Amino acid sequence: MNRKSLITISWITFFIGTLTFVFFTDEKTPELYLLNMVIAGLYSFTISIGNGLVNDFLNRKYSWVEDTRTRTVLGIIGTLLVNIVLVLFCNYVNFIIYQKQDFAEFFSGTMGFVNWFTINISLLISAVLHAKGFIEAWKSSTRQEVVQQKLIAKSANAQFESLKNQLDPHFLFNSLNVLSALIDENPNQAQRFTSSMSKIYRYVLEQKDKELVTVEEEIEFAGTYCDLLKTRFEDSVTFDFNVNEKDLKSYVVPLSLQLLLENSIKHNFATSGKPLNIEIYSENGYLFIENNLQQREQMKESAGIGLSNIVQRYALLTKQNVFIEKSSDFFRVKIPILTQKKTAMNIPLSQESIAYQRASKRVKELKGFYGNLLSYCLVIPFLIFINVRTSPDYHWFWWPMFGWGLGLSLNAVKVFGISSNWEEKQIQKILDKENSK
Template sequence: MNRKSLIIIAWITFFIGNAIFIFFVPVKTFQMYLLNMLIAGMYSFTIAIGNGLVNDYLSSKYSWVEETRKRTILGVISTILINVVLVLACNYANYIWFQKRDPANFFSGSMGFSNWITINIALLISAILHAKGFIDAWKSSTKQEVVQQKLIAKSANAQFESLKNQLDPHFLFNSLNVLSSLIDENPAQAQRFTASMSKIYRYVLEQKDKELVTVEEELSFAKTYCDLLKTRFEDSVSFEFQVNENDLRSYVVPLALQLLLENCIKHNFATSGKPLHIKIYSENGNLLIENNLQQREQVKESAGIGLSNIVQRYSLLTKQNVFIEKSSSFFKVKIPILTQKTSAMNTQPSNESMAYEKASKRVKELKGFYSNLISYCLVIPFLIFINLRTSPEYYWFFWPMLGWGIGLGSHAFKTFGVSGNWEENQIQKILDKEKYNN
């Protein structure tokens, strides 16, 4: 119990004590006022501090978020026990010690009815406090989850931007190397290469800031880039395109083909006698770049940007993997064709996303149950009071108390019992089945 809680209890004591003194105390003297405030304080501080200590102890041992069911069950049992004990103790002190009534009638007549009403009021207040503690715990957990996901998203975006920023200087560096070779070998081709390179570089500047481009756009650029390579290598390199029409409107990461084509040229030798054949085609939801393996004996040390760049960019956008296949005769890279645009912000794994959605749904269910419980504890005592005031000879309050109680029990069973687990198990079976089929 902190200082703020004690101040709140003091204010509650002040208002309750004054209300009882004004409406229910027949003899209004200063001595009676002080006695009334003392009794009100005894009830408020004893019951509030007792419940607060129990609530704090249970919260320190059992988390509302991770052990919701156990925390709730223990909270209900301990709350009922502690309130019955504390209320009876306060009522005994009030009626027997202060008012000097007969102890033999403590559990009957007006004292018995007062015990029952006071216990219900105490349980109502305790239920509100437990519900508040539950909501505060879930709010704190949800805020932490949101902060963690934002940090993950920001980190992923930073990585993605860093990877995209590699493309601009990488392409320019390799293109200038090709141009440098052509200037010595064939100045006329170098002029044509320079003109083509300006068009291609415009595409690089336009697309490098995008997360995804259509397969059709990437293929169009790749064909232009292949024409540029043909300018240098002539009949030493050949290209073949066989991409399904249905895949043209899907998506790949931008400049992936250009990087992979560069890898083919960089790591393989190509001559008129032994041409390098590069094939680009689609198969089973993947875009494949395959070449006959004619590996160079000595490869100039590379910056390691090309293939690793593609792998990392895909890992930030999707759980589908980039596959590399190598044999003695060919080298093949498979990059996933994505059917819809994604965002680097959507970086949390699907199981975390499902867990977060499940947690949010669970919060709504528990809030609904506690709202129902609080309403029950508030309305039923009021109906009992009306019943006993208007028609004490017929206890009609049992019918709404019983009907609503059955509904409340069913709600509790659905929220904390077997039903919820059964639904979760069935959902998991369906998800596992869909995952297996995919």
């Protein structure tokens, strides 16, 4: 128990001691005021420290967030036992040891009612503290999860921007290599290539800040880029586009085709006798880039920027994978065609939203239950007091106590027992059964 808690208990002792001295003590003397403080401290410190030790022990063993049901059940059992024992101990010290009353009447008459009333007040205060501890733990967990998901989202966005920034220097470097080769081979073609390259680079600058572009836009750009490649390689390279019209309005990551076309040219040799045949087509929700394998010997190991860039960008946008297939005859890359626009931050933010909604719903349920419990603990002792004072021969308080208690028990079963968690499990079982058919 920390210093703040001890100060709070001291203030509670002061107010209770002062209140009992002012309203329930006939003789007003400093000695009696001090005695009231001692008795108030006996109750306050004994019950508070006892509940605090039990609460701290359970918090170390069971988390309010991860072990909610176990923590709640053990908390209720522990709170009942501790408060009954401690209240009876304090009342014994007060009535039997200090006031010298007959122990035979300890559980009956006025002392029996005081025992019952004090236990209920103690349980009421303990329930408030447990509810406060639960809400604080859940809010803390929710805040941590929100912060974590925001960090993931920022990290994903930064990583995506970094990947996109690779495209400019990568495209420019490869284009300049082609241009350098053309200057020596065919200066006129080099001039036309320079003019066309400026148009293509304009597209690169326009699209590089986008996370997704339509398949139609990407195919048009790839066609223009293929015309440039044919300027250099002439009949050594052929291109065949066969994309379904229904896929043209869907989305792919920008410049993915240009990177894959570069990859094919870079890693394969092409001659008039053995042309490199590149085919671009769509099938089953994927865009295929396939070429016959005529692998050239690499003077140095490739940096692998093209393929790894595409794989990483898709990983930030969707759970669908990029597939790379290679055999002795062909090399093929399958990139997912996305039917709706997404962003690199969609996945983390949706997880954050779901987690926050579930946490808010859970906190609302628990607040409702504890509010009901507090009302029960406060009202029922008051009804018992009224019943005993007005008609001691007929104990009608049992009816509201059992009726309300039954409703409270059903509410507890719903909140901590089978509620929505059970419903979700049953729904999932039905879905799994239907999917397996």
